[in-house]
Amino acid sequence: MARTMRRLLLLALLTPLPALAHSDLRGSQPADGSSLAAGPTELRLSFQERVQLTLWRILGPDGTEQPFPRTRDLAPRAEHLARAPELPPGEWRMEWRAISADGHPIGGTIRFTVQP
Numbered sequence: 001m002a003r004t005m006r007r008l009l010l011l012a013l014l015t016p017l018p019a020l021a022h023s024d025l026r027g028s029q030p031a032d033g034s035s036l037a038a039g040p041t042e043l044r045l046s047f048q049e050r051v052q053l054t055l056w057r058i059l060g061p062d063g064t065e066q067p068f069p070r071t072r073d074l075a076p077r078a079e080h081l082a083r084a085p086e087l088p089p090g091e092w093r094m095e096w097r098a099i100s101a102d103g104h105p106i107g108g109t110i111r112f113t114v115q116p
Contacts, residue, residue, distance in 0.1 A: 023049045023100040030094075030112040039087035039114050043068065045096055050076035051106070055097035061090035076101070089116040 029044035030036060045056070052074050058066045070082040092114065097107040 022102060022104050022106050023047045023051050023098075024106075025096075025108055028094070028110045030110065032110045032112070034112045036112060036114050040084045040112075043070075043082045043084045043094065045080045047078050047098070049101050050078050051098035051100055052076045053080050053096065053098045054105075055095065055107070056080065056082070057095050058085070058087070059093045059095065060087075061092070066092075087114050089114045 024047065026046045026048055027044075028046065029042055030040050043056075043058075045053070054074070056070060058068060060066050066085050066087065068082055068085040070080075090113070092112055094110040094112070095107070096110075097105065100106050
């Protein structure tokens, strides 16, 4: 009996569990590190799988948040879209936070420049 229990325990320890991977950001508009001739007209976050977006904001050159119209719906989606506000020339940061499909928090920052 003890030998069978040891075998079962060993088998359980050696059997790989399914991976619980966090969703990754596949792309954004504007793209990270991009330099734009004019401010973007659309903001987009595209993920590998559906995520629940909990924070999405744009911070200007002086660190102030620039409001833009976006849905407050927390339904999980693989792609989140919003109309961009008018962004004057300068260095901008688009910050986001989300809850991945596996329940873990994820987030990031996209930096872009609007040229004069």
